[in-house]
Amino acid sequence: MVRLLIFLVVALLIASGAAWLADHPGSATIDIGDAVIEMRLGMLVLGIAIAALVLAILIELYRWLTHAPGRYRGWRRRSRELRGWQELSMGLVAAAAGDPSGLRGHARQAMKLIPTNPAVRVLTAQTALLEGREDVAEEQYKEMLDDPATELLAIRGLLTSAMRRQNYDEALDYLGLARRKHAAAPWVIQTSFDLFTRTGRWRDAITMLEDMQRLRLLEPALITRRRAVLLHMLAVDAVEHDKLREAIREGRKATDLQPGFVPAALVTSDVARRLGKSAEARKILERSWGAGPHPLIAQAYAGLVPNETPAEKLSRCQRLLDLQPNHVEAHVSLAELAINAQDWNRARELLERALQLEPTARVFRLMAEVERASGASAERVQEWLTRAVDAAPDPAWVCEGTGAVLAQWQAFGPNGQFDTLRWTTPPKVSALAGLSEPPGPMLILSESDRIQPAT
Structure with a gap:
């Protein structure tokens, strides 16, 4: 729109000038030495305009000729860059498709055409990784460390390579560098968590878990479970170093978060028992059992009171069935105790109820044991064992x-x-x-x- 207005103004001025010359005819005289040139004023203006146009054309032609070599070099450079980017794009496609041969060819051509492009080094490193030449990939990543545009990517590549080789000391060094450069990056937080767990740095892993929760990288339920697992591992480490009070402190946190996490309930209950806190040990196991019956919880509960007779143990563990009267594991665990107490009627009663719920192979094996111990025929025992083979797995x-x-x-x-x-x-x-x-x-x-x- 602006160009149109300018054109109209210029055209208007030229038309006005031509009209003025037509309305005011005259002549001009030019003296050059002894020569005298006389012409009409309109012709003089026209001649000046034609001379200016020819001069402008000659100047533009001169500029075009003098800049032609530079334009040709620029055209060649742009053409090489375009072909280089095409090779780079095709290389990325080959990398995503897992095609090492195609990736190798495209990476080589891209390196020839645009050797200074940071993405080419990334492609070359990816080629080396697909070919199993991790040493070549690491060299490429180390060269990329000097370029601010690729520094963080290089750190990530070197960190991943170190973790793949299980060189955790080297991985921790690169991780520290990554955290200094970009501590809030999700991949830095996730990698930190992975590395801290692999190296047993459970408290550091809990810190990373808090960052993951803040950035919503995991579902809340998974965050809670993993925090419980990490606290449990702290308790396990404390037990190994004979720090029972520290162990029960961390174990309590884990079981409060996830009462149904069986490993934490078992360790915490055992530590409480060793510290003389029998009532707490029992409550921890009962709460875990209430969250979800597990055979190892029943085993630990059965062993809470030493020097019991099998019948006394069976009577005390009736509490487990009272807590979960409609769960198959409650009937099966109590049936095992009844078997050990040689209370065949009670064992058979419990197993028959388990058969009505969700029987697994274990139920049929125990029924075969009851039949054998109570004097049933070999055919009857084998019938139960055969049914165990076809039953749902435990x-x-x-x-x-x-x-x-x-x-x-x-x-x-x-x-x-x-x-x-x-x-x-x-x-x-x-x-x-x-x-x-x-x-x-x-x-x-x-x-x-x-x-x-x-x-």
């Missing part, structure tokens, strides 16, 4: 990441990830990791409590 510690089934809880799953084990029913085809046969009754009693086969 609950176990299952890794959420890999699906692997473990006999015992541990802080890290088989994939090396923190807090991935959950107590649940595994797929029927799964086998317990590290076990050659399915587990038997979970309650571990003294030799005097064990039943003898019927004769």
Whole structure:
């Protein structure tokens, strides 16, 4: 719009000037030495305009010719950069597709065309990683440390490489550098948490968990569980160093957060018992049992009172059934105690109720044991054992990441990830990791409590 207005104003001025010259004819005389040139005023103005136009054309032509080499070099540079960016883009696509050969070719061409571009070094490092040449990738990352544009990315690459090699001392060095540069970055916080847990720095991991909660990187329920797991690991470390009061302090925090977290309840209850706090030990186990019955909780509860007879133990542990009257584990755990007390009628009653709830293979194995101990025929015993083979598997510690089934809880799953084990029913085809046969009754009693086969 502005250009149109300018054009109209200029056109108006030229038209006005031409009209004025037409209305005021005249002549001009130019003396050059002995020569006298006389012409009309309009022709003089026209000649001056034509001369100015020719001069302008000649100046622009001269400028175009003198700048042509520079323009050609710039065109070539832009063309190389464009082809370099195309190679870089194709390389990133190949990297995402996991195509090492395609990535290698595109990275090589990009390095030739735009060697100073920071993204090319990233692509070269990614190529080396896909080819398994971590030493080459680390060299690229170290060179990228000198460029502010790629420094943080280089730190992340070196940190990841150190953790992959399980060189945690080196990883901690790079982590400190990353935290100084960009402590609030989500990946820095997540990596810090992973590294602190792998190195057993549980309190530092709790601090990172607080940052993760503030940034909402995890669901609130998972934050609570992981805080309980970390507090439990602090309690375990305190027990290993014979610091029982510190252990029970951290254990109480863990069980308050997650009463149903079985490992914390077991350790805290055991520490309370060792400190002479029998009532607290019992309450911790009862609260955990109330949150979700577990065979190891029943085992620990059964062992709270020393020197009990099997019948006395059975009577005291009736409390577990009172707390969870409709849970299959309550009936099965009490049935095991009844078996050890040789109270066959009570054991059969409890197992028959378990069969009405959600029977697993363990229920059928225990029923076979009751039948054998009470003198039933071999065919009858075998019938129960056969049903155990076809029954649903018993609950176990299952890794959420890999699906692997473990006999015992541990802080890290088989994939090396923190807090991935959950107590649940595994797929029927799964086998317990590290076990050659399915587990038997979970309650571990003294030799005097064990039943003898019927004769």
